Amino acid sequence: MPKSVTVTLSHELGADGARQRLRDSFGKLKSSLAGGMMFAFEEDWASDNQLRFTAKGLGQTITGVIDVFPQHVRIEAMLPNVLASLAEVITGKLEKEGALLLEKQ
Numbered sequence: 786m787p788k789s790v791t792v793t794l795s796h797e798l799g800a801d802g803a804r805q806r807l808r809d810s811f812g813k814l815k816s817s818l819a820g821g822m823m824f825a826f827e828e829d830w831a832s833d834n835q836l837r838f839t840a841k842g843l844g845q846t847i848t849g850v851i852d853v854f855p856q857h858v859r860i861e862a863m864l865p866n867v868l869a870s871l872a873e874v875i876t877g878k879l880e881k882e883g884a885l886l887l888e889k890q
Contacts, residue, residue: 788869792860792879796887800834800855803887807836807851807858810886815840817878818847818862843867858887 796803808830815826824842831837834854840847849862860879864872 786869787866788864788872790860790862790864790872790876790879792876792883794858794860794880794883794887795856796858797856797889798887800853803858804834804853806886807853811836811838813886814860814879814882817875817882818849858883 798806811828815824818824818838818840824840824845824847826838826840828836828838831850834852836851836853838847838849838851845865845867847862847864847868849860852859852861860883862875864875868875
């Protein structure tokens with residue numbers, strides 16, 4: 786059964802800074818979203834503050850959206866049956882990788 790995953794990450798970059806980090810480094814989150822499996826990603830900035838993505842691989846599809854806010858980023862993804870059992874692991878990886886990506890330097 787498909788499973789929804791939502792991760793909210795706080796940051797101190799402002800919406801513009803967080804959006805730029807995501808534009809520059811979305812690739813780092815791709816592996817976490819796909820549970821380390823090889824998926825082909827398509828991404829589209831639907832608006833200045835919303836990235837929509839689709840990942841396809843192994844006959845499965847992950848869909849999701851990343852919303853950028855001034856003080857946090859919310860990642861929502863729908864995991865297919867194959868990855869649903871890994872939802873907790875994927876959530877943990879997204880939290881860790883996302884926090885590093887949005888860390889103020």
